Amino acid sequence: MxxxxxxxxxxxGVVAVSVPFVNQVYFDIxxxxxxxxxxxxxxxxxxxxxxxxxxxxxxxxxxxESRERSLAKALFSDSASQSKDKLLALTQSDFFNGNLVxxxxxxxxxxxxxxxxxxxxxxQTKA
Amino acid sequence: xxxxARKLSANNIIEGDICIIGTGPAGLSIALDWMNTPYxxxxxxxxxxEYDDSVQDMLSGDATGQRYFPLRSTRLAQFGGTSGxxxxxxxxxxxxxxxxxxxxxxxEWPISKKDLEPYYEQAHFPLKLGPxxxxxxxxxxxxxxxxxxxxxxxxxWNKVWQLSKVSGWNGGLKQAYQDLIIKAPNIQLYTYATLVxxxxxxxxxxxQEVEINNRSNNTLKVRAKHYxxxxxxxxxxxxxxxxxxxxxxxxxxxxxxxxxFFMEHLEVDTAEMWLLKPFPTELNHxxxxxxxxxxxxxxxxxLRNEKILNGTCGLSPTAYARHVTPRIDVWQNEDPRESVDNxxxxxxxAEEKAKAHNQGAIMRAFTFQTRMEQSPNPNSRIxxxxxxxxxxxxxxxxxxxxxxxxxxxxRRINQIMAKEVxxxxxxxxxxxxxxxxxxDDSFPKSTNGGWHHMGTTRMxxxxxKGVVDxxxxxxxxxxxxxxxxxxxxxxxxPNPTLTLVAFALRLSDRIKERIKQES
Ligand SMILES: Cc1cc2nc3c(=O)[nH]c(=O)nc-3n(C[C@H](O)[C@H](O)[C@H](O)COP(=O)(O)OP(=O)(O)OC[C@H]3O[C@@H](n4cnc5c(N)ncnc54)[C@H](O)[C@@H]3O)c2cc1C
Numbered sequence: 056m057x058x059x060x061x062x063x064x065x066x067x068g069v070v071a072v073s074v075p076f077v078n079q080v081y082f083d084i085x086x087x088x089x090x091x092x093x094x095x096x097x098x099x100x101x102x103x104x105x106x107x108x109x110x111x112x113x114x115x116x117x118x119x120e121s122r123e124r125s126l127a128k129a130l131f132s133d134s135a136s137q138s139k140d141k142l143l144a145l146t147q148s149d150f151f152n153g154n155l156v157x158x159x160x161x162x163x164x165x166x167x168x169x170x171x172x173x174x175x176x177x178x179q180t181k182a
Numbered sequence: 183x184x185x186x187a188r189k190l191s192a193n194n195i196i197e198g199d200i201c202i203i204g205t206g207p208a209g210l211s212i213a214l215d216w217m218n219t220p221y222x223x224x225x226x227x228x229x230x231x232e233y234d235d236s237v238q239d240m241l242s243g244d245a246t247g248q249r250y251f252p253l254r255s256t257r258l259a260q261f262g263g264t265s266g267x268x269x270x271x272x273x274x275x276x277x278x279x280x281x282x283x284x285x286x287x288x289x290e291w292p293i294s295k296k297d298l299e300p301y302y303e304q305a306h307f308p309l310k311l312g313p314x315x316x317x318x319x320x321x322x323x324x325x326x327x328x329x330x331x332x333x334x335x336x337x338x339w340n341k342v343w344q345l346s347k348v349s350g351w352n353g354g355l356k357q358a359y360q361d362l363i364i365k366a367p368n369i370q371l372y373t374y375a376t377l378v379x380x381x382x383x384x385x386x387x388x389x390q391e392v393e394i395n396n397r398s399n400n401t402l403k404v405r406a407k408h409y410x411x412x413x414x415x416x417x418x419x420x421x422x423x424x425x426x427x428x429x430x431x432x433x434x435x436x437x438x439x440x441x442x443f444f445m446e447h448l449e450v451d452t453a454e455m456w457l458l459k460p461f462p463t464e465l466n467h468x469x470x471x472x473x474x475x476x477x478x479x480x481x482x483x484x485l486r487n488e489k490i491l492n493g494t495c496g497l498s499p500t501a502y503a504r505h506v507t508p509r510i511d512v513w514q515n516e517d518p519r520e521s522v523d524n525x526x527x528x529x530x531x532a533e534e535k536a537k538a539h540n541q542g543a544i545m546r547a548f549t550f551q552t553r554m555e556q557s558p559n560p561n562s563r564i565x566x567x568x569x570x571x572x573x574x575x576x577x578x579x580x581x582x583x584x585x586x587x588x589x590x591x592x593r594r595i596n597q598i599m600a601k602e603v604x605x606x607x608x609x610x611x612x613x614x615x616x617x618x619x620x621x622d623d624s625f626p627k628s629t630n631g632g633w634h635h636m637g638t639t640r641m642x643x644x645x646x647k648g649v650v651d652x653x654x655x656x657x658x659x660x661x662x663x664x665x666x667x668x669x670x671x672x673x674x675x676p677n678p679t680l681t682l683v684a685f686a687l688r689l690s691d692r693i694k695e696r697i698k699q700e701s
Contacts, residue, residue: 096607097610100456100457100458100547149604150601151605155600155601157618159612160612160615160617161611162600162601
C-alpha cells in the first residue's frame with residue numbers, strides 16, 4: 056500500500072473511531088422534555104412572542120449559547136434537572152446565588168433566560 | 183403685628199432681639215417657637231401674602247451642568263415661602279445618613295442623628311404631622327392592609343413617610359400660621375422687606391445690622407442681637423456671597439465653601455417591577471386618610487457592602503407611570519404657578535391614557551421611582567451672576583453636577599431590588615434604558631430633581647470644613663446663623679423639609695440659651 060493511501064485509511068479509521076465519541080461529547084443533545092423549556096415564571100407576565108424575543112436577544116448576546124445543543128446541555132446536563140419543578144428551583148436559586156443576566160433591561164435568572172433562548176431556537180427550527 | 187414695609191420711610195431703624203429673614207418652613211418654625219417669649223422677634227419677608235411677580239424675579243438665575251428647572255420657579259417668594267407649593271412628604275434621615283462613609287467623599291457630619299432626634303419630634307408640630315413614629319408596625323396597627331412584600335429583611339426594609347396637613351394644596355404654612363403670627367404680640371412681621379446686605383463690625387466677627395429694601399426705593403436697617411438667614415439654600419448662599427463689601431469673597435467664605443456642595447435629590451423612574459401574581463396590599467398607595475406613604479429601602483449593611491449612596495424606591499402603577507412626562511420637562515415655566523398647573527395637567531393626561539390599560543400583567547406592574555441622595559460635590563455649586571436683581575444684588579447661578587458614584591448607586595439600588603424580588607419569587611424587574619450600560623456614567627436630560635436645594639452652607643466642625651458650625655452659626659461670625667437645608671453635609675434620601683425644620687428648632691433652642699446667657 057502506498058504510503059498516501061495508508062495515511063488516508065488510517066485517518067478514515069481514526070475518524071470512524073472518533074465520530075461517535077465526538078458526537079457524544081460535542082454533538083449529543085441531552086434527552087429533554089420539550090414541554091419543560093417554557094419559562095414558567097416569565098410566562099406569568101409575558102406572552103410567547105416576548106419570551107422568544109428575549110430568547111433571541113440572549114442568543115445574540117451569548118453566541119456560544121445560540122444553538123440547541125449548548126443551551127440544552129447548560130439546562131439539562133444533569134438528568135435530574137429535566138423536570139419543570141427542577142427548572143423552577145434552579146431559577147429561584149439563581150436569584151439567591153446572583154447567577155443573573157440582564158437582557159434588554161430585564162434582570163433574569165440565567166436558567167430562565169436560557170429557557171427563553173431555547174424556546175426561540177426551537178420555534179425557529181419549526182418554522 | 184404685621185407691617186407692610188412699603189409704607190415705611192427711609193432710614194427707619196428697626197430693632198429687636200432676634201431677626202429672622204425668610205418666612206418659609208425654616209423661618210416660620212423658629213418664629214412660632216419664639217411666640218409668647220419675652221423677646222422681640224423681627225420677621226422679614228421679601229414678598230407679601232400673595233404671589234407677586236416682581237418679588238419672584240429675585241429668585242431668577244441661570245443654570246449650567248445637569249439640566250435643571252428654572253431657578254425662578256423652584257421657590258416661592260411670599261409669606262410661607264415654598265410651603266405654598268410643597269407636597270408635604272416627610273420622613274427623617276436614617277442613622278447612616280449622618281455617618282462618615284469612606285466611599286462617599288466629603289460625607290463627614292460633625293453631629294449624629296441622636297443630636298437631632300428630639301427636634302424631629304418637635305418639628306412635627308409646625309408641619310402638622312401625625313405621631314412621631316416611623317415604624318411600619320405602628321402604622322399597621324392603624325390600618326390592617328399594609329402588607330409588605332415578603333422580601334429578605336436583612337436586605338430590604340419599609341421606610342415610612344407621613345404627609346403634612348399643611349401641604350401646598352392646603353395653602354401651606356401661610357394658611358395655617360398667618361393669623362397666629364400677625365396676632366403674636368412679640369413678633370413684628372415685615373412683608374415686602376427684602377434683605378439686600380449684611381453688615382459686620384470690623385473685623386467682621388459679628389453682624390451689626392442688615393439692610394432691607396422696601397420696594398418703595400427706601401433702605402431700612404434692622405439691628406438685633408442675633409440674625410437668622412432662612413431664605414432657602416440658594417438665597418442664603420447668594421446673600422452671603424453678595425454681602426462682600428467687608429469680606430471680598432463674601433461673608434463666611436474665607437475657605438471658598440459658600441455655595442459649594444449644592445445637592446438635589448434624584449427622583450427618577452428607574453425600573454418596572456412586574457408582579458408574577460397579584461399581591462393584595464395597600465402599603466404602596468398614597469393613603470390620604472392615614473396621611474401615609476411607604477418606600478422600599480436598603481439596609482445600611484447593604485449600602486456599606488456595596489459602597490453606594492442611600493436611596494429608596496416608591497411604587498407607581500406602570501400603566502400610569504409610563505404615560506407621565508418627566509417633571510423636568512413639564513416644569514419649565516419661569517412662573518411657578520404655571521409650572522404647577524402644567525404638572526397637574528400632565529398627571530391628568532397620564533391618568534386618562536392609563537385607562538387604555540385595563541387587563542393583563544401590566545395591571546400588576548409597578549414603576550420604581552427611585553429617590554436618592556446626591557453625593558456631595560464641590561463643583562456642584564451656587565455662584566453670583568453678572569446679572570442683578572431690582573436692587574442691584576447679583577442673582578444666583580447654579581451649576582448642578584452629578585457624579586459617577588450617583589449613577590452607579592442608582593443602578594445598583596435597582597439591581598439589588600431586582601435580585602431581591604426574584605429571590606422572593608414575586609416579580610421580575612426591567613431596568614430603564616439609561617441604567618443598562620454599566621460603563622455609562624451620564625444622566626439623561628430627563629433626570630428629575632425633587633425641587634430640593636441643599637448643601638450650599640454646609641456644616642463642618644471647623645471653618646475649613648464647613649460654612650456653619652455644629653449649631654448652624656456661621657464660623658467666625660458670632661451672631662449670624664443659617665436655618666435650612668443649606669446646612670446639610672449629605673442630603674439623605676428623604677425629602678428635606680422635616681429635617682430642616684428639626685435643624686431650625688435646634689438652632690432656635692441654641693439662640694434662646696445664648697440670649698439668656700448674654701443678657
Ligand atoms: C413643587 C415642590 C414640591 C415640594 N415637595 C416637598 C415635599 O413633599 N417634601 C419636602 O420635604 N419638601 C418639598 N419641597 C421642598 C420644600 O418646599 C423646601 O424644602 C422648603 O420650602 C424650604 O424651606 P425654607 O424655609 O428653607 O425656604 P423657602 O420655603 O424657600 O422660604 C424662603 C423664604 O425666604 C424669603 N426670602 C428669600 N430671599 C429673601 C430676601 N432676600 N429677603 C427676605 N426674604 C427672602 C422667600 O420669599 C421665602 O418666603 C417641595 C418644593 C417644591 C417646589
